[in-house]
Each structure stands twice: as C-alpha cells, then as structure tokens.
Amino acid sequence: MDIKIGLLFSTTGTMSVTEEGQYKAALLAINEINDSGGIMGRKLTPVHRNICSDPLIAAKETESLLNEGINLLVGLYTSASRKSVLPVIDKYDCLLFYPTQYEGEEQHPNIFYCGPLPNQLLLDYIPWITQNLGKTFHLIGSDYIYPREMNKLIYQLTESNGGSVVNESYIPLGETMFSNEIKKIQQKRPDVIFSTLVGGSAVAFYKEYYKSNLQVPIASTITAETEVCALPTKYMVGHYSCFPYFNSIESKENKELKQKFKANYGTEMISSAMENAYNSVHLMAKALKIANCLDVHLIKKNIAGLTFQAPQGEIIFDQYNQHLWLHSRIGQVKDNGTFQIIWESNKPLKPLPFSVQSENLGYLDKNFEESLAENTQLIHELKKATSFFPHPIIFFDSSGMMLDIFDSNLKDFFKTEQFEFGLLVWTNKFLKNSGITKAFLEKEISFSVGSEHENQFLKDWITFGIPIKNKNKFYGVLGVFINNMSDFNLEFYSTLIHALQIVTQNCIDIIDKTKDSIFLYELLNDISNHFEQALLVKKGGNLLFKNNKAEQLINAKNELILNLYRENFDDITHFKRQSYMSESRKNFNVEIIPAHDYRYVYIKELEQNKRNLKKNQQKRSLLLEDIIGTNPRFLDAVSHAQTASKNSANVLILGESGTGKEVFARAIHNESSRKDKPFIAINCAAINENLLTSELFGYVEGAFTGAKKGGSPGKFEQANEGTLFLDEIGDTHPDLQATLLRVLQEKEITRVGGHKTIPIDVRIIAATNKNLSQEIAYKGSFRSDLYYRLNVFTIELIPLKDRKDDIHELANHFLLEFATKESGTIKIISNEALNCLKKHDWPGNIRELRNVIERAYYLSELEEEILIDHLPRSIYSSSIQEHTTLVQQDSIKSVEDIKRLNQIEEREKILNTLIEFKGNISKSSQHLGVSRNTLYKKIKEYNLNI
Numbered sequence: 001m002d003i004k005i006g007l008l009f010s011t012t013g014t015m016s017v018t019e020e021g022q023y024k025a026a027l028l029a030i031n032e033i034n035d036s037g038g039i040m041g042r043k044l045t046p047v048h049r050n051i052c053s054d055p056l057i058a059a060k061e062t063e064s065l066l067n068e069g070i071n072l073l074v075g076l077y078t079s080a081s082r083k084s085v086l087p088v089i090d091k092y093d094c095l096l097f098y099p100t101q102y103e104g105e106e107q108h109p110n111i112f113y114c115g116p117l118p119n120q121l122l123l124d125y126i127p128w129i130t131q132n133l134g135k136t137f138h139l140i141g142s143d144y145i146y147p148r149e150m151n152k153l154i155y156q157l158t159e160s161n162g163g164s165v166v167n168e169s170y171i172p173l174g175e176t177m178f179s180n181e182i183k184k185i186q187q188k189r190p191d192v193i194f195s196t197l198v199g200g201s202a203v204a205f206y207k208e209y210y211k212s213n214l215q216v217p218i219a220s221t222i223t224a225e226t227e228v229c230a231l232p233t234k235y236m237v238g239h240y241s242c243f244p245y246f247n248s249i250e251s252k253e254n255k256e257l258k259q260k261f262k263a264n265y266g267t268e269m270i271s272s273a274m275e276n277a278y279n280s281v282h283l284m285a286k287a288l289k290i291a292n293c294l295d296v297h298l299i300k301k302n303i304a305g306l307t308f309q310a311p312q313g314e315i316i317f318d319q320y321n322q323h324l325w326l327h328s329r330i331g332q333v334k335d336n337g338t339f340q341i342i343w344e345s346n347k348p349l350k351p352l353p354f355s356v357q358s359e360n361l362g363y364l365d366k367n368f369e370e371s372l373a374e375n376t377q378l379i380h381e382l383k384k385a386t387s388f389f390p391h392p393i394i395f396f397d398s399s400g401m402m403l404d405i406f407d408s409n410l411k412d413f414f415k416t417e418q419f420e421f422g423l424l425v426w427t428n429k430f431l432k433n434s435g436i437t438k439a440f441l442e443k444e445i446s447f448s449v450g451s452e453h454e455n456q457f458l459k460d461w462i463t464f465g466i467p468i469k470n471k472n473k474f475y476g477v478l479g480v481f482i483n484n485m486s487d488f489n490l491e492f493y494s495t496l497i498h499a500l501q502i503v504t505q506n507c508i509d510i511i512d513k514t515k516d517s518i519f520l521y522e523l524l525n526d527i528s529n530h531f532e533q534a535l536l537v538k539k540g541g542n543l544l545f546k547n548n549k550a551e552q553l554i555n556a557k558n559e560l561i562l563n564l565y566r567e568n569f570d571d572i573t574h575f576k577r578q579s580y581m582s583e584s585r586k587n588f589n590v591e592i593i594p595a596h597d598y599r600y601v602y603i604k605e606l607e608q609n610k611r612n613l614k615k616n617q618q619k620r621s622l623l624l625e626d627i628i629g630t631n632p633r634f635l636d637a638v639s640h641a642q643t644a645s646k647n648s649a650n651v652l653i654l655g656e657s658g659t660g661k662e663v664f665a666r667a668i669h670n671e672s673s674r675k676d677k678p679f680i681a682i683n684c685a686a687i688n689e690n691l692l693t694s695e696l697f698g699y700v701e702g703a704f705t706g707a708k709k710g711g712s713p714g715k716f717e718q719a720n721e722g723t724l725f726l727d728e729i730g731d732t733h734p735d736l737q738a739t740l741l742r743v744l745q746e747k748e749i750t751r752v753g754g755h756k757t758i759p760i761d762v763r764i765i766a767a768t769n770k771n772l773s774q775e776i777a778y779k780g781s782f783r784s785d786l787y788y789r790l791n792v793f794t795i796e797l798i799p800l801k802d803r804k805d806d807i808h809e810l811a812n813h814f815l816l817e818f819a820t821k822e823s824g825t826i827k828i829i830s831n832e833a834l835n836c837l838k839k840h841d842w843p844g845n846i847r848e849l850r851n852v853i854e855r856a857y858y859l860s861e862l863e864e865e866i867l868i869d870h871l872p873r874s875i876y877s878s879s880i881q882e883h884t885t886l887v888q889q890d891s892i893k894s895v896e897d898i899k900r901l902n903q904i905e906e907r908e909k910i911l912n913t914l915i916e917f918k919g920n921i922s923k924s925s926q927h928l929g930v931s932r933n934t935l936y937k938k939i940k941e942y943n944l945n946i
Helices: 016-035 055-067 079-092 118-122 125-132 145-160 179-188 199-211 225-229 252-265 272-291 296-301 366-385 408-417 435-442 490-528 548-555 559-566 572-577 607-619 632-645 661-670 689-697 734-746 772-779 784-790 804-822 831-839 845-859 873-889 891-916 921-928 932-941
Strands: 003-009 044-050 072-075 095-098 111-113 136-142 164-171 192-196 218-220 240-243 307-310 313-317 329-333 339-344 393-397 402-405 446-449 462-469 474-482 534-539 542-546 581-585 588-595 598-605 651-654 679-683 723-727 748-750 757-759 763-768 793-796
Touching (some): 016 072, 016 272, 055 079, 079 145, 095 296, 118 125, 125 145, 136 179, 136 199, 179 199, 296 490, 490 542, 689 734, 891 921, 891 932
Antiparallel strands (some): 240 329, 329 339, 393 402, 534 542, 534 598, 588 598, 748 757
C-alpha cells in the first residue's frame, strides 16, 4: 500500500507564479524517492489540492485531505494560509512541512518550518545594503502578515546600521497598478527600494518601475528566479535579492537537480521557494525512514538534528525549534536572467524564530531555546484554550523566563520598555511588584492594581499572575494584563481569572494525557514486537496501530494482509454472537478480538507458509529497492544505477572490495530489459591469466591439452542477450584488455583455437577496486581506450567507513536474513554493540559487517539482543581502549566498566578456544593454561552452551 502525501499548492490565483514551481519541485523529489525504492518498500503517492491563493480554500482543502486519512502534508505559501490551517492541524493531529520563508514568532508542535527566517535573510542583508547601496529605505509590500512583520525588523536593523526608513506602503494582494507608488518614490528619493511584494504584484511593480526610468536599486527577500522569468530580463537586471538558494549555485547536488528538473519540466529555472519544497519532501522521507512507521509522534521524535545535503549545501533541523539551519546568500540579477551571487555565509545560519530583541537584536541563549522546546506543547494548548480571553497574556516558565506573548499588539506596545523574550521576571524592573512576580513567590493567584506597580508605565494597568501547576510540578505563571482601571470590578475579574486557572489546569491534564498516550503507544510497540503474530489495531475503518511483523507483511504486499488492512471490522451483530473470530486464510491464522469500539487483529503465519515465503525470498530476484542504505552519497549511487538499468550502456562500478559491486550489477541487470536473460559473473583476479581467455571466450576441441571433446562456450556466449559482469577488471593482462576492446567494438568473439567468429549481444558491467585513471596515467597498466569504452556509465560506491549512518539498518537487515534462514528469533542489536560497530573502520566493508553480524547471531544463541560480547575482539577493542582512558580520568566511576570489559575479553578468548577445539574440554584447558575445573567454572559463569 502506497504512502499518500498531501500537497497544498496554488496553481491558480495571484500566488501561482511561485507555488506552481514549488508543486513541481515537490513532485520531482517524490519521484526521486520512489526511484530509489520508496519508503519502507512503499511508494509515495502525491495527492494535490489547488488552494487557489485563498486562505479559506486552503483550510477547506487541508481538511479534505485529512478526511481521506492523509496525515503528512507539504505546502502552503502565505502566512495567512498557514495560520488558517492551524485549527485543522490541531483537530487531526497531522504533520505539515511548510516550505516557505515566514515572519517567525511561531513554533507549532506539528509544523516543521523548512523556509528561512527573518534573521537568516536580514541580519547580514540590511548591513550589506547600508554599506553598498545606501542608507535611506522605501518599504513596499503586499498587505498581509509576512511583509508587515519583516518591515518591523527592517526598521530596527536600518536604524542600528545608521540608516532610516523614509516611507512604508502596503498594497492589496493581486494589485497590479503602481503609478501612485512610483510617484511617492520619486518624491522621497530613497537610496533603496525594499520590496516584499508577492506573486503577480511583484511582477507588475518591476514592470512599471522600469518604465518610470527610476535609477534606485530594488532589494527583496521575495523576488526570485520565478518572478524574473515572468518578465523580460531588462526589467530585472541589476536588482538584488537574498535567499538561502540561487539557481546559479555550483554544487554537485544543484547541478543534478537542474538536470532532472529540465528533463521533467523543460526548464532549469529553480527558485529558493522551489528548493524549499524539494528539501521538505526529502526531509520528510528521511524522518519516515528513521521512524520506520507512519505514526505522527514517532516521526516528530526523530526530526531534531536531521540533516540533508540540499542543493544549497547541508541543512539541519535545529535541536530545539523545528526550524532549519540554512545558508544565506545575496544575489544580483544578470543579463541572462540568473542571479550572480555577490555574498554568502560560510556556513548554515542558526534559525531564530523569536530573534527580535531590542536594539542589538542579540541571539537568544541556549536556556531560552531549551525551555521553549520543553514547553512548546503546553504553550500551544494554552494559546488555543485562551483564544476567547479579551486581554493580553504572557507565558513565563518555572524559572521566571518569558517565553511567549499571546497578543501581538501587547508585544509591540511593550517593546518600548525593553520587554523581550528571554527576560527574567526577577531582574526586570518593569514587572517589579506586579501580580506576576507575586504569583511566583506565593504560588497562588495574585494581582496588582495601578499604583501598586513600582513602574509608573503600569499605573493604568492591572496585572494578574496565575500559577500553572499540578500536585507534582510547577510549570510557570501566566501573566494577564488588563488596561481597564476606570471600570475595575474585583469580583468580576476574580471570577474571570479563576475560570482562566481552570483552563490552564485542563491544558496541563491534556499534556499529561498526551504524554501517557505516547508512552503507552511506544510500550505497546515494544511489547507487541516480541509477539509471534502480526498485530493490527483498528477502530471503525481506521488503522490505529501495527507492529513490526504487520508492517513487514504490508510492505511485502501480501494480499491477505492488504485486505485485512482495508477491511472494516465493525459488524457488531456478528460479534455479539461470539467473543472473537478465528479462521485460516491462505496459510495464515487470523484471530479478530473485539473490545468496545476496537478490533484486535492477530495474524500468525502457518509453518508451511513460512517455508514457502522463505523459498520465494530465495527465488526472488534482487532489485535496486532491496539495497539497504539512506546515506545521501550512497543514494546517489542507487539513483545512478536506476538510470543505468533503463538502458543497455556499459557500466563501470568503482569501489573498494566488499562494498557490494556485484550486488549493484545484479540489481541493474534484474531491472533492465535483459532481466529474463542470463547474468554471468566472473572474477578476473581469481583466475589464472592463461585460463581467463578460454573462460571468457570458450575453446574448440583440441585447442589445448585437456580441452573437452566438442569444445566449450565461454562466458560471453553464456551471457548472450544478457549481462556479463567482469569483476576486478583492473587486474587483467594488457593483452587480454586488447582482446576485450576488440570484442566490445565488433560485438563478436572467436573461441580459443578456433577461426569462426560468433556474434554476441552482451551488456558489460565491469567493476574494480583500483583507480583506473591513475593506472592509465602513472602505471600504464590499463588501456585508456578500453577504459573509455567501459566507462559509459560510472557508479562509485563509497566505503562503509564513509556511510556509518547506514550500519544500523544494514545490521538489522542481516539479522532478519539469518532469522529467516534459520527460522529463528528476529534479534535486535544493543546500543552498546551498535556504537562499537560505528567506531570500527570496516576495511572489509559490507562483506566484513555481514560476517560479523552472522557470527554474532549464532553466538548470541537464544538471546534476543546482540550484545558487545557477541562481537569479535577486533571490533570492541577500541571501546576497551576508550574505557581504559576514562578510568584514568575518573577511576571511581569507571573501574566497574574496565572489569566488565576484561570479562568480555576473557569470555571471547574462552569461546574462541572452545570453537577451535570443537568443545573438547581437555584440549581447550591445555591451550588456555588452566585446569579443567577452572574452565568448567568459567563456562558456567559466562553461560556458554557447548
């Protein structure tokens, strides 16, 4: 069953000039992921909704998608659309990957913000403008949230850099007449026009500006390649924009993206907003792979710290705030319609969604970020629950730090008093003797009226502090500000505040219940994965839960499981007749147990089906989607192999021994048009060079002493119409290289000792662990003409030491393989053992890892977990070294660690000796230099089953 992804982009309306490109970029990313094998063996299926550049339609179409059971969304462009969708996201508990720059000041727990923030666009851009273009600004923007919020920051930045704003205008969305604005600019004569116009308005403004013959440069954080393309280039030349990404970036990833985009859509013109959408889909896919399920809470749990090698460079999800570390670049439009990059940051910039602070715009410290991340869900619930309340509210955490202001007007009002995110209630004179400070001290509802405040600015205000707490924990204080001294009624406001206290208590209960639900879900997941049966939990027509065995059966596209996945088990009358239903269907035993509105569906494979499944797995051809790995460089190789499989060009696979060159060659063959014809492999380094010629080309009767009667066909003939895999081609003799070249050119062979030519139709996939270009240039040991004949399509496999992020997935794959092979227990690998594997350099690459896991699987016997002592000493010796160092640094803490690791080493030595002498106690004790009794004690101590 495919994984459906909801795409929310406008293909009509004023925003379509930008969003249509985002939609195409998202589709391209989905196609790339599907071409690389999909997620969990399942394809991504895009389901698009045209939101028509309208926030109300955006909310309606979002709910339509969620009603179809789709809980993963990508899209939306304007902040108005995003905010209109927030209640729907809350209602359905889905995830939105938002691929657009926005004004910040938000951290919704179910949104991952994949576009740049104001600090990533402006903190370097405005100083650069004041130094290079001028100090007086005319601000013009579309009339919605983002331009207005951006301009607040621009005001502060221009002032702090010695500049000023001479005019500020907001234009209705979709407006195309700008003659009055041009007159204002001519009157004010600014040094710079700063535009936050969007969509068709931006295009119309540049056009009218050009006709006016104004010579003032335009700077923007909106105008990108999509807008440049919508006009003749002359209208745009010389103007400036700032984005994380420009089409002209010379990275390998960007060149490949442009090539693919052109192949699919006929243009290379990609904007920053489009790259955001492309990155959003890939980041979502990585999160899904790590979570290995579609559960929203488990996906969210694995987002922090996630990285992606994007066309702009490496990007990273921040540890605390659900935003991305992104690059910053300033570009100027050239004559050819592209941007010349004239400044760029030397690394990704930290996202600061709550970064606007007084005059110096300082960075918020780590304590603020950690506290905000910890309290995000509570703040979110409080904002929803207090939306009815007619007065401004501020949230302070348990330490007295101000984390959020629920009313933007209050935020602007108090800026004049240095009222900033991150301030501490104890050190802020503004709040001294306020109801908020009293609430912290007394842990009870408190208030101060007018002159009771020490700060005269609050003489016309009433401040209430409402403690947020339950029996076990103090969360902080809600500060309420009421500017209504003339009509103050203590009894009325006391009732109102106590109602608000009840609301806060309900919010805490919701948070606690949510945490309990997540814990119980994870507990059910952990426990049910030890069941022999697959487990599906359904309510109505909705699937609420599936364990790993059910996931495996669904991914294997088992017909029965897919039917059960889709079936509705709500036939109440049937279940009144019996408490459960048990039956056999196609080699599975299915048991359905009702419990209130839920149905527990247990599926157990019958032994015959397990044998058939094992047999089918052995027969099944290896495909590229079966190749394990999520490392970006490795996925590049898989993508190249996908392309190679679609044609018959010769392929050269480069990589160290054990990296899986033959696996790739077989998968390319199995996905090619030659898949029903032979795949013949030969290791050129493993056969004597005198015999290799006859192995490849065959021989006729009497060609040499010992030749078979009637002769014998060679590998080329055996592979006719199929694929011949020449492994370690770099080790062949120059004379054989010349013969191979002639065969590739003439497509015919002659058997050894014969004269008759035999036509052949063979695709060559060659592989080597040598650098053939160096062999040609420096040693002359490989023919350059043969190299170029073979090197039509190159695939480079990276060594395992450079893709250690794949070790966990590979280890699990091998453990499942051995469990299937032996009909044994599916085992997991402990974190300690996994850390050891990741520290090893793997000179033998994946082949070495497979051998290590196979050995560990058998040594672990009946245990369900692979531990560090099941690994070879060469693997965990580095860990012993590290622990020894730790003992020297902290002897009290680590002596037990060294003792344990010495025991592991002793157990390993005893175990290896017993294996070497096939369990013979006498020989083993002699070899170890201990008595038989001592050896028996050690065998019992270490629980060794001989």
